[in-house]
Amino acid sequence: MSALHEVRLRRTPEGRPREDDFVCVPAEPLAADAGAAALAQGQTLVKVHALSLDPYLRSAMAGRHLSGAIQPGEVVRGEGWVEVLASGDARVAVGTHWVAACGWRNVAWLDAATWAAARPIDQNIQPRTWALGVLGMPGLTAWAGFTRLAQARAGDTLVVSAAAGPVGATVGQLARLAGCRVVGIAGGPEKARWLREVAGFDAVIDHRAGGPPELRVALKAACPQGIDVYFDNVGGDVLQAACEQLAVGARVVLCGLIAQYSGAAPSGPNPALFIRARATVRGLVVYDHWDALPQMQAEVGAHLRAGRLHTREDLAHGLAQAPAAFCRLMRGDNQGKALVLL
Amino acid sequence: MSALHEVRLRRTPEGRPREDDFVCVPAEPLAADAGAAALAQGQTLVKVHALSLDPYLRSAMAGRHLSGAIQPGEVVRGEGWVEVLASGDARVAVGTHWVAACGWRNVAWLDAATWAAARPIDQNIQPRTWALGVLGMPGLTAWAGFTRLAQARAGDTLVVSAAAGPVGATVGQLARLAGCRVVGIAGGPEKARWLREVAGFDAVIDHRAGGPPELRVALKAACPQGIDVYFDNVGGDVLQAACEQLAVGARVVLCGLIAQYSGAAPSGPNPALFIRARATVRGLVVYDHWDALPQMQAEVGAHLRAGRLHTREDLAHGLAQAPAAFCRLMRGDNQGKALVLL
Numbered sequence: 001m002s003a004l005h006e007v008r009l010r011r012t013p014e015g016r017p018r019e020d021d022f023v024c025v026p027a028e029p030l031a032a033d034a035g036a037a038a039l040a041q042g043q044t045l046v047k048v049h050a051l052s053l054d055p056y057l058r059s060a061m062a063g064r065h066l067s068g069a070i071q072p073g074e075v076v077r078g079e080g081w082v083e084v085l086a087s088g089d090a091r092v093a094v095g096t097h098w099v100a101a102c103g104w105r106n107v108a109w110l111d112a113a114t115w116a117a118a119r120p121i122d123q124n125i126q127p128r129t130w131a132l133g134v135l136g137m138p139g140l141t142a143w144a145g146f147t148r149l150a151q152a153r154a155g156d157t158l159v160v161s162a163a164a165g166p167v168g169a170t171v172g173q174l175a176r177l178a179g180c181r182v183v184g185i186a187g188g189p190e191k192a193r194w195l196r197e198v199a200g201f202d203a204v205i206d207h208r209a210g211g212p213p214e215l216r217v218a219l220k221a222a223c224p225q226g227i228d229v230y231f232d233n234v235g236g237d238v239l240q241a242a243c244e245q246l247a248v249g250a251r252v253v254l255c256g257l258i259a260q261y262s263g264a265a266p267s268g269p270n271p272a273l274f275i276r277a278r279a280t281v282r283g284l285v286v287y288d289h290w291d292a293l294p295q296m297q298a299e300v301g302a303h304l305r306a307g308r309l310h311t312r313e314d315l316a317h318g319l320a321q322a323p324a325a326f327c328r329l330m331r332g333d334n335q336g337k338a339l340v341l342l
Numbered sequence: 343m344s345a346l347h348e349v350r351l352r353r354t355p356e357g358r359p360r361e362d363d364f365v366c367v368p369a370e371p372l373a374a375d376a377g378a379a380a381l382a383q384g385q386t387l388v389k390v391h392a393l394s395l396d397p398y399l400r401s402a403m404a405g406r407h408l409s410g411a412i413q414p415g416e417v418v419r420g421e422g423w424v425e426v427l428a429s430g431d432a433r434v435a436v437g438t439h440w441v442a443a444c445g446w447r448n449v450a451w452l453d454a455a456t457w458a459a460a461r462p463i464d465q466n467i468q469p470r471t472w473a474l475g476v477l478g479m480p481g482l483t484a485w486a487g488f489t490r491l492a493q494a495r496a497g498d499t500l501v502v503s504a505a506a507g508p509v510g511a512t513v514g515q516l517a518r519l520a521g522c523r524v525v526g527i528a529g530g531p532e533k534a535r536w537l538r539e540v541a542g543f544d545a546v547i548d549h550r551a552g553g554p555p556e557l558r559v560a561l562k563a564a565c566p567q568g569i570d571v572y573f574d575n576v577g578g579d580v581l582q583a584a585c586e587q588l589a590v591g592a593r594v595v596l597c598g599l600i601a602q603y604s605g606a607a608p609s610g611p612n613p614a615l616f617i618r619a620r621a622t623v624r625g626l627v628v629y630d631h632w633d634a635l636p637q638m639q640a641e642v643g644a645h646l647r648a649g650r651l652h653t654r655e656d657l658a659h660g661l662a663q664a665p666a667a668f669c670r671l672m673r674g675d676n677q678g679k680a681l682v683l684l
Contacts, residue, residue: 254617257614267612268609268612269610269613270602270608271610271625272406272577272602274624274625275596276625278630280623280624282616282620283613283617283618283621285618
């Protein structure tokens, strides 16, 4: 795709999103003089190298996310790894690489407000796609949740759901490095294999192998002393089942609600479970923790370089594939951090 | 009632308990030589001056409480203010007053294990019934939840449910003394009046004045900046409504589930509410906090003597009235700490 294109939301998805909820359309290039005018007004032209596909976008499409709604007819929001082609903004040099809210486009004009929330990609980050995953927002989510909220101690049994995703896999490996016993919940045998063989999880439960009753049995078997830390990325039945197994003094980090993003039950676990366990339950919003990005990148980056921590990317190719890749993500069929390379 | 009597559970209540779920029956007095044998075996004879009626007993009757189940046919468990008439236990002097698990009896033989969990009533506590309420387990529940879990700060808006009960009223008044703005949720105009005029609450919402929608509107009006601390004694719809109004950084103490003790919904609030508020939610079990009983009694006792904190007792008279008084408590028709004087 050499010409300018963009992906728009055609309609608000019902339940799990479908490819035809989106449409990829040509975007009109700016004429040379209009481009000059845009630069004069402080805008910046970027090439998008990769788009980050993140579950929270589904929530935004339903109008239920902190970051605001994505309405039908709009270009799908979302961050990407961009390179500056032409700059009308003194803060942004041509040739530099950033993580920025470029939307689902292959080339984008970004205004000054976009750069206030953009982050330059440190030159130590290689491949640069890691700035969208294990060394970006998902990595920071994992690091902040684990380091600042979970208060895990060596010897704790930590359970994490959506364990093969970039947040879950990082949480589990940070926990392993901190001396915890780590149990992952993930969907399908390939994720389970990777988590056990590569990421070094002590046990993995395949939630697709049965329904909630089987999940309960498997959790009980994997955590005979109960769950000391539960890091939840999904909500719904999995959250309920995990809360039934909390040990006294348990900590629960509520991080994501994939199971609820496409509709489904608005209720949560019986509070009696939290009382019985004297649990501490904390809600995590990664936007509160940007201050820790350099520290996270230094720590997690060192683990990655030393081979103590591993990450996995699920790559689609070409902007036109973004809708299909996003639908795969929302079905949980991705293996690792979902990206679209352009 | 001069002879020995006891109240037994006739059947496990369904929904709200009814008076005929209980039966008050004569108890056979021990013959003199059997009494002597009991004393020789380390047992102790006590006169019960007052019984404490507590909502957790309903949960125990349903077999769902940490303290164990109360089965049909058994004497109803529960604590009371007792005076020692005859002692076979070196730790327990005749004539001393205690809070002990005497059960619903007017005279009781207590074994050695009972005394391990019993607490002498400090001579500074007057009236001694306060050792069952504001200076006893309910007071400790309030003090520990407020002091150790809620992390309230001056200027916070604190909301407490079951606000006219001995836990709720104490939480609210401790919060007022700590500089919080205090909003109570209670049932009926008389409780609201007492909380406003005597306990000094800033606002009181009568949850009987409407259904969940009216409660939402009233909470929003009473807490225009949101709820900083929510102390929950009831669960159910009230917990849900309060969690919808949490301010960013809110703390929630889960203390009791009166709305669930008689059956009803086992689910809790949507975890998205906790994430959005970056809330910290903590389950409270008073048994973890007995170490603080002397400190609580000193602090709350000083407030009571200085007239800075008030308490209210709802007194029934005679063991035969215990079932009716307990049913009143479970309907929320009591005004203050529910007790039966014998």
